[in-house]
Amino acid sequence: VTGPRIALDAFGTDARPDPEIEAAVRIASSGARIELVGDEARLRERVAALVDPAAATIELIHAGDEIAMDESPARAVRAKPDSSLCVAMDRLRSGHAQALVSAGNSGAILVASLLRLGRIKGIDRPAIVTGLPQIGAGIGAGQDRKRPHTVLLDAGANVECTVLNLVQFAVLGATWARLWHDIERPRVAVLSNGHEAGKGTALTRGAHALLAKHVGERGPAAMFDFVGNVEPTSLFDHVCDVVVTDGWTGNVVLKLAEGAMAAWPRMLLAAIAARQQDDAQGAAAITAAIDPALHDLAHQFDPDAHGGAPLLGVDGAVIICHGASGPEALYSALLMARRLAERGLIEAIGRAVRDHRELFELARAHR
Amino acid sequence: VTGPRIALDAFGTDARPDPEIEAAVRIASSGARIELVGDEARLRERVAALVDPAAATIELIHAGDEIAMDESPARAVRAKPDSSLCVAMDRLRSGHAQALVSAGNSGAILVASLLRLGRIKGIDRPAIVTGLPQIGAGIGAGQDRKRPHTVLLDAGANVECTVLNLVQFAVLGATWARLWHDIERPRVAVLSNGHEAGKGTALTRGAHALLAKHVGERGPAAMFDFVGNVEPTSLFDHVCDVVVTDGWTGNVVLKLAEGAMAAWPRMLLAAIAARQQDDAQGAAAITAAIDPALHDLAHQFDPDAHGGAPLLGVDGAVIICHGASGPEALYSALLMARRLAERGLIEAIGRAVRDHRELFELARAHR
Numbered sequence: 001v002t003g004p005r006i007a008l009d010a011f012g013t014d015a016r017p018d019p020e021i022e023a024a025v026r027i028a029s030s031g032a033r034i035e036l037v038g039d040e041a042r043l044r045e046r047v048a049a050l051v052d053p054a055a056a057t058i059e060l061i062h063a064g065d066e067i068a069m070d071e072s073p074a075r076a077v078r079a080k081p082d083s084s085l086c087v088a089m090d091r092l093r094s095g096h097a098q099a100l101v102s103a104g105n106s107g108a109i110l111v112a113s114l115l116r117l118g119r120i121k122g123i124d125r126p127a128i129v130t131g132l133p134q135i136g137a138g139i140g141a142g143q144d145r146k147r148p149h150t151v152l153l154d155a156g157a158n159v160e161c162t163v164l165n166l167v168q169f170a171v172l173g174a175t176w177a178r179l180w181h182d183i184e185r186p187r188v189a190v191l192s193n194g195h196e197a198g199k200g201t202a203l204t205r206g207a208h209a210l211l212a213k214h215v216g217e218r219g220p221a222a223m224f225d226f227v228g229n230v231e232p233t234s235l236f237d238h239v240c241d242v243v244v245t246d247g248w249t250g251n252v253v254l255k256l257a258e259g260a261m262a263a264w265p266r267m268l269l270a271a272i273a274a275r276q277q278d279d280a281q282g283a284a285a286i287t288a289a290i291d292p293a294l295h296d297l298a299h300q301f302d303p304d305a306h307g308g309a310p311l312l313g314v315d316g317a318v319i320i321c322h323g324a325s326g327p328e329a330l331y332s333a334l335l336m337a338r339r340l341a342e343r344g345l346i347e348a349i350g351r352a353v354r355d356h357r358e359l360f361e362l363a364r365a366h367r
Numbered sequence: 368v369t370g371p372r373i374a375l376d377a378f379g380t381d382a383r384p385d386p387e388i389e390a391a392v393r394i395a396s397s398g399a400r401i402e403l404v405g406d407e408a409r410l411r412e413r414v415a416a417l418v419d420p421a422a423a424t425i426e427l428i429h430a431g432d433e434i435a436m437d438e439s440p441a442r443a444v445r446a447k448p449d450s451s452l453c454v455a456m457d458r459l460r461s462g463h464a465q466a467l468v469s470a471g472n473s474g475a476i477l478v479a480s481l482l483r484l485g486r487i488k489g490i491d492r493p494a495i496v497t498g499l500p501q502i503g504a505g506i507g508a509g510q511d512r513k514r515p516h517t518v519l520l521d522a523g524a525n526v527e528c529t530v531l532n533l534v535q536f537a538v539l540g541a542t543w544a545r546l547w548h549d550i551e552r553p554r555v556a557v558l559s560n561g562h563e564a565g566k567g568t569a570l571t572r573g574a575h576a577l578l579a580k581h582v583g584e585r586g587p588a589a590m591f592d593f594v595g596n597v598e599p600t601s602l603f604d605h606v607c608d609v610v611v612t613d614g615w616t617g618n619v620v621l622k623l624a625e626g627a628m629a630a631w632p633r634m635l636l637a638a639i640a641a642r643q644q645d646d647a648q649g650a651a652a653i654t655a656a657i658d659p660a661l662h663d664l665a666h667q668f669d670p671d672a673h674g675g676a677p678l679l680g681v682d683g684a685v686i687i688c689h690g691a692s693g694p695e696a697l698y699s700a701l702l703m704a705r706r707l708a709e710r711g712l713i714e715a716i717g718r719a720v721r722d723h724r725e726l727f728e729l730a731r732a733h734r
Contacts, residue, residue, distance in 0.1 A: 135633050159568050160568065193619065193622065200526070200615075201615055232619050232622035232625075232626055233625050233626040234626060235626055236626055236627065236629075236630035237626075248568055248616070249615070249619055251560045251599075252558070252560065252599050252616055255599035255600045256600070256602060257627055259599055259600040259603055259604075260603065263604070264631040266502050267500070267664055268635075268660060270502075271661075271664050271667075272657065272660040274663070275659050275663065285656075289653045289656065290653060293635060293638035293639040293642050294638075297635060297638050
């Protein structure tokens with residue numbers, strides 16, 4: 001067995017540790033090397049009962065403590081060095097593991113990453129990356145690398161951002177789109193409330209001005225194109241591959257998209273019922289006919305079905321999953337983690353930072 | 368003919384002045400008094416050809432100039448006192464008209480309102496109000512007063528806001544929900560990215576703290592209830608009647624909701640086609656069966672179909688319409704304007720401000 005080792009926090013999800021164990025066993029049986037981190041006594045028996053010993057590439061790493069979802073991130077990370085999250089983070093820092101997956105307290109994952117891994121040299125703030133499904137993407141796994149997605153960052157790591165942060169997010173997002181979605185020259189945009197450069201806030205105008213001047217249609221490293229502002233109205237039209245925004249706005253976008261996508265089918269069914277109010281049978285027939293497609297869409301939009309969101313900019317491949325993740329989502333996240341380690345995410349970001357050093361200096365001077 | 372007079376900027380929409388004339392004639396023929404403001408020579412002949420003279424309650428008010436959509440709002444309002452917008456605003460200020468409707472440059476409407484009407488005493492910043500359709504609202508006009516809507520403000524007047532602004536928006540929004548939607552004790556919430564009081568930004572935490580302490584479940588004037596934070600995920604679930612946020616976030620929410628609602632049906636049709644790829648006839652039959660309901664929903668979500676968005680906090684009843692508005696949207700806005708004038712919007716806001724003077728002072732002191 002070769003390939004990278006992945007540290008999996010076994011006590012992250014709401015249903016900890018069963019979904020984690022199931023996902024670990026599934027990916028291990030395909031030959032991946034997993035470090036399952038958590039209370040060894042609780043894990044050993046369950047894993048032994050599940051794994052075909054011949055295929056076992058799961059190593060148990062003991063961690064006697066856990067961090068709960070409602071704990072204060074900074075306090076918990078400092079107070080609980082023996083938590084499954086912190087021990088997993090240490091495995092990554094020490095080089096025993098080459099990537100990490102956790103579905104725990106996302107604030108704590110952020111803090112532990114910053115404290116134990118640190119940032120990649122040249123990056124001031126890490127960002128959480130997510131993907132918005134696009135019209136024309138067809139139906140299937142939302143994080144399917146080959147389907148059109150618009151990469152959105154920051155999805156929630158930093159509620160307040162500077163122009164420098166947004167410019168760095170552009171480089172991080174472009175690196176991600178190249179590495180994960182195989183887009184050679186991603187089209188990068190700034191989220192704003194109008195196409196014109198002057199629209200938006202001081203933050204969006206500043207980021208727009210710097211990216212337009214110093215990247216434009218052929219940036220210094222020829223790594224991505226800057227295509228200007230994109231309005232929220234167009235976020236599902238695939239007019240760009242990467243959109244940068246502050247973590248507050250990104251989080252609002254992500255959660256509103258989730259809410260809208262969940263509300264829409266219920267509104268449609270109500271509209272069908274209203275149309276067919278004298279023909280309940282007719283309404284039931286129409287509803288039954290579209291039911292499979294509605295399920296396909298619900299799956300496509302289900303954030304829990306598509307693995308995790310990478311935290312880019314920290315000095316290690318870290319993937320954050322939703323606390324409600326099931327084995328399927330964790331398995332996707334583990335596949336993503338393996339691929340990122342194999343393709344050298346951290347090295348790719350390091351190169352991109354070096355190639356854009358001058359841009360970052362200009363952004364740092366921006367007022 | 369009695370009732371309030373409404374000033375309608377005849378040169379606001381993209382297709383100016385035809386949609387304005389059509390809407391004015393329609394509401395005038397039902398007895399409303401309209402002042403149609405714009406180039407009299409251009410308006411006179413078209414109006415004369417359309418209106419039954421016996422029913423004519425349209426008065427033409429001459430304004431020799433226009434403000435274009437792409438003009439700088441502040442500059443245009445100062446440079447063009449004879450523009451249709453500024454003249455209409457003067458009719459409102461002088462008391463000749465009791466409400467105003469314009470589909471012109473929304474920045475210019477905001478500036479002209481501030482410069483010519485001023486703010487209602489006690490209100491620091493006006494806000495644009497919009498309504499988000501809710502699950503369970505049934506199908507119909509989105510701005511139908513009696514259907515459940517969540518009132519969102521600020522939808523774009525102020526990209527940067529203070530805690531004081533948000534607290535005032537809560538009072539303005541509650542007044543609006545009472546007056547327009549006939550909700551006696553509206554449930555008011557702060558938009559944030561988590562239910563807990565500590566979630567969000569310094570702005571949301573500050574507004575939450577003040578509203579929780581001084582309004583809570585029975586505010587000083589017993590005019591509304593504060594129900595805490597609402598997450599973007601729940602914005603379509605009717606968990607509150609009014610949601611307050613800064614104008615940047617509100618504008619992003621509004622435009623993203625619009626984009627998602629437009630993208631969803633296209634994604635559903637793609638999903639149906641993918642499911643039925645060996646049965647094009649079957650796919651066509653399903654598509655045809657849901658087509659009427661899709662149309663109903665599209666109409667429900669079409670921002671241009673539902674009249675305008677009131678600008679609350681300025682000393683006059685001002686309604687802003689989308690530049691792409693047709694006669695139907697303008698007609699709805701005129702109906703809204705008439706009702707607001709009849710029900711005494713400005714007086715109602717004045718009372719609400721007096722009833723919450725102490726809360727506003729606390730908010731003003733908040734750091």
